[in-house]
Amino acid sequence: MSETKAVAETANGQQGTPGEVFLAFLKLGLTSFGGPIAHLGYFRDELVLRRKWIDEKGYADLVALSQFLPGPASSQVGFALGLLRGGPLGALAAWAAFTLPSALLLLIFAIGASAFEGPIGQGIIEGLKIVAVAIVAHAVWGMARSLAPDRERATIALGAVLIAILVAGSFGQVAAILVGGLAGLIVCRQAGAAVSGHVEFPVSRTFGAVCLAVFIALLIGLPLAAAVVPSQALAVFDSFYRAGSLVFGGGHVVLPLLEAEVVRTGWVTPSEFLAGYGAAQAVPGPLFTFAAYLGAVLGPEPNGLAGAMIALVAVFLPGFLLLIGVIPFWDAFRARPSAQALMRGANAAVVGILGAALYDPVFTSAVVGPLQFALALTCFVLLMAWKAPPWTVVIVAAIGGALIGLA
Template identity: 50%
Template sequence: MSEKASFREVFAIFLRLGLTSFGGPAAHLGYFHDEFVRRRGWLSEGAYGEVVALCQLLPGPASSQTGLAIGFLRGHYRGALAAWLAFTLPSAILMALFAFGLSLWPDAAEGGWVSGLKLFVVAVVGHAVWQMGRNLCPDALRQGLALMVAVILLLAGSALIQMAALTLAGFVGFMRRVPPSKAGEALSLPVQGRRPMVFAVAFMLLLLASFLPAEAGSMRWLAAEMYRSGALVFGGGHVVLPWLQEGFVGSGQVSADTFLAGYGAAQAVPGPLFTFSAFLGGISGGVPGAVLALLAVFLPGVLLVFAGLPLWQWLRRHERARSALAGVNAGVVGLLLAALYDPVWTSAVNSPAGLAFVLGTWWALSVARMPVWVLAPACAALGALLF
C-alpha cells in the first residue's frame, strides 16, 4: 500500500470492472477481492475485510463504497474519483439510454416483455431476501427483528415508518447486544485533519435539506428524493427499491410498470444497481435529470465513506455500537421482505402462469446459478411470447 496509483491507472482498472462486473453487490465484492487482493496485492486479506465491513455498516451502495475506499487508499481523493467514475458510468449510461428509449416509445412499457421483466424482478428480490436473510439473520433474535420490521411496513409503509422501523431494530440490537461480526485489526487508515468532520456535517445538512417541501417532478424534488434514498438505505442496491418506489410511483411521477421494467433492466447490466437512479432521472427530466439523479443518489455514500473511515478505528472497538448496526442490518432484511410483497409481487404476479414463471426463474437463479445478465433478457423475450 506504500505506492500511490495515478488517476489513469485507477480509472483503467475500475473501467474494466465496470464493464464486466455482472451479478450485483455480492458478486462485485468477489471481483474486487480477486483484482485488488489476489492479483495486484493493493490490500491484504485483513485490510480488504475491514474495508468491506465498514462499507456494509454504512448506508448506501456497499460495493460502490468499497471500490471508492480502495481508490482512496491507493490514490487519495483523485483515486476515489477515478474509481467511482469508471465503475459507475458504463451502467449509468446504459440505464439512461433505456429511459430515453421508453420516453420516445411510451407504449413499449406495456408489452409482454415488461411482464417478463417484472416477474424476473420477483425472483431476483426473493433471491436477495434469502441470501441476505442467511447472512444478516443467523439467529432467532435477528430473524424476529426482520419479521417485526416486515410486519410494520406491510401495515403502514411510508418513508417515515421505514426510518422508524429500522431505528427500532437498531435500538433492540443495542439493548439486547446482538452479536456483531468480528472486525479485523489489519487496516491502517491514512486520514488526518478535520476533513472527515466536514464530510459528516455536509452529509447531515444535505439530508435535512432533502426533507424540505418541493414540487413533485421538479429538479429540486428529484435531487431530494435521490439523496434521501441514498442516505437512508442500508443493505445496498436491492433495498433502494422500496424507497424509490415510495417517491416515484407513490407520487405518480412514474408508473409501476415503467418502474419495475427499469429495475429489471438494471439487473441485466454490469456495475452498481444504484444506477437505476439514472433511469428514473432520465424518465423524469431527460439528460439533466439522469445526471442529477445519479449524482444525488451516490453523494451521501461518498460523504459517509470519507467521514466514516476514521470512525472505523473507534467503531471496531465498541461492540455495543456494532450491535446496534447489526440490528439495523436485520431490519433491512424485513424491509426487503415487505418490498417483495408490495410493490414487487402485487404488481407482477396475477395468474398461475405468472407464479410458475417466477418459480422457474428463481430455480434458474438460485439453484442452477445462471447469471442475471443472461436471465434478464431471456425473461423479457419469454414474457413477450407468453403474455
C-alpha cells in the first residue's frame, strides 16, 4: 500500500480528492478530440507532466495494460489514474467527468435528430453516414499496419473477415476472435517487446479475482436471464455489456459489435446507426459514448435518457471489471510468451472484423451513388494525406451531404 501511495502522491505530498479528479478529467472530457491515441497524449501532458500524478514508467505500464485488455483504452487508463489519485470514488469521478460531455452532446443529437427534415437536413444526415466510411477505412488502414504487419497476422485478419461474413452477428465476431487467438498461439510466437514498468494499485488479488468472476458471471448470465425474463431493459443491458466485453484493438471495433446487437435486432435502423456514428466523430471524449446515442434512439422502451444511461453503463462496465481484475496479476501474466502470442492473434482478428464491417453495413448503407462515393473518398484523403482532425472532416461531410441533398 505504501508503494501505491508513493506513486499516487504529487510532489507536495498530498493525495488528491475525488473533486480534484473530477475537475481535471472534466477539462479533458471537454477538449480531448482525436480518438484514444490522442486521448492518451492529452492524459500524459496534463496528468503525468503537469500535475505529476504518476511517473512516466508507471503511465507507460498503464497504457500497455489498457492495450492488452478488451474495452475503451483511454477510458480504462483514465479510470486507473482516478483510482490511483482519489481511490474508488476518484475512479468513478474520472470516468463520469471524461464521459459526460460527449454523452450529453450525443444524447442531444439523438433527441433532435427528428428535426433534420427536408433535403438539407436529410443531406446532413447522409453526410454523417458517409463520413463513417472514411473514418472506419482510416481506422482499418492504421490498425492493419500496427496489428497485422506480417503475413501470418495478415492471414489471420483475412480469416476473421471470412468468419465474420459467413457467420453473421455477434457469434461470428466472437468466433473470429477465438480462432484468431488460437492461431496466434501457433504462428505468432516471435520474440515480443521487453516487459518494462510496474503497476502498483490498492487492489488485492482476492478482490481482483472477484471482479473477474463478476465479469464472467455477467457475460454468461445476462444472455440467459434476458432469454427467461421478458424485460427490454435487461435485453439492452445484456447487448451493450457483450459488445463492451469484446472490443479488442481500439474504440472503432465497437462499431460492428454494436451493429450486430442493435441493427440486426431491429432496435435501430441502419440510417440512424451510421448517422450517430458520424456524429460521434465530432465530439470530444471516448468513442464508446456512441452507446448513449444508440440507447436514446432504439425503438422499444426504455429509450431516451433512461435508455442512454443503461447503454452507457453497460458498455463501459466490462472493461472496468477486467481492468480491476487483471491489475493484481498483470506483471506475471504479461511476461508469458503464450499470452503475448495469443493477443497478437486476437488483435489481428479484430482488424478483419472491422474490415468486414467497413463493407457491410458502413459502405453498403452510405455509398449509394457516385456523388456519395466522391464525398467519402474526399473525407478519406483529408484524414490520410492531410492529417485533418476527425471533427473537421465531419463538418466537411455534413456540408457535402447537404449540397448533395440539394442536387
